[in-house]
Amino acid sequence: MTVQFHDQHLSAEALDQIFREARSYNGWLDKEVSDEQLHSIYELMKMGPTSANMQPARVVWVKSDEAKAKLVACVSEGNKAKVEAAPVTAIIGYDIDFHEELPWLFPHTDAKSWFEGDEEGRKEGAFRNSALQGAYLMIAARALGLDCGPMSGFDAAAVEKAFFADDPRHRVNFICSIGYGDKTSIFGRSPRPDFDKFNEIA
Template sequence: MTSTASLADALHVPQNVQDLLFREARTANSFSDEAVSDEQLQAIYDLVKWAPTSMNTQPLRALVVRTAEGRERLLRHMSEGNRAKTASAPVTVVLAADTDFHENLPKTFPHAPNAKDNFADEAGREGFARLNSLLQVGYFIIGVRAAGLAAGPMTGFDNDGVDAEFFADTKWKSLVVVNVGKPGDNPWYDRLPRLDYDEVVETV
């Protein structure tokens, strides 16, 4: 099997960048009280917005939860195992899919002025929005790491409850809740194994 060092040399970016974004990056389960600024969140989004989406639809939406009142509203919908870590994070971001993404198509996909007409079916739009938003979610996690912060993505929450609590007047559908900040005390669980290349890749 090829060594990690040899594989790292096969990539374009330096190994320290590879390690920051991937090998040494971990899902944080506790956070320090160091603040996360709006400027940092804007810088993260400035990377995330370049994620590929079908027809440049960009359906991902984000709710930043940083006030005590907002956090209490969110915590009641988190699963029990996720409440303490969410309560400790300086910022929590609820990532959602906007099923009305097609309203922006005249701006985001201008060379096909009738593209919006392809999404008249709301049920079909929701599946399309979820798939493309999840592509953007992956970029969001990498963006948080690029900012020198830890991300704690979670799907253990009541989606319907969160949607009713925060998105009742929108067409947003919650997907993932991500705690963001500097790691706190004992932030990491034991590193779990990853599948090797030969276990997941086939070539034809």
């Protein structure tokens, strides 16, 4: 079967870098990630679509020794060494009250009114869309030549107390280490299903 793509599609090398050859790293090379690189990741990440442009993600880039120590105390035993060794670990959180920003983020209509009085709906939307933004963050980091190590093994209440105490309406979704991956820290890729296994075209 001949598959035709848009003329502007990425090269095979770029797709390998972002998807096919990219891995989730457990160890890191002793190589710095600059603040400028973090800004570059965000500038790409923010362009990904979210519902009504709600942009609910609130990211803490854990980089200093002091911040790392705080985060290490919040993660599971198996993740402590990963956070300690990583140049940066991003805490991808979300703002339950994201709707307060909608007058300027989505100025076409009164989108703020859609979410007022519905905190449970806001929590669901913020969690879903911040997860999307976390995925955009990972794709952006990989596109910029960095590696990622996403993790969910942490005490959410402890992370929120340590990093979101001044913003009590913020919650944590997941965390993701970023840097230059140590290839000796990964094992063989786990199986990936063929299209027909979990898909149907209706």
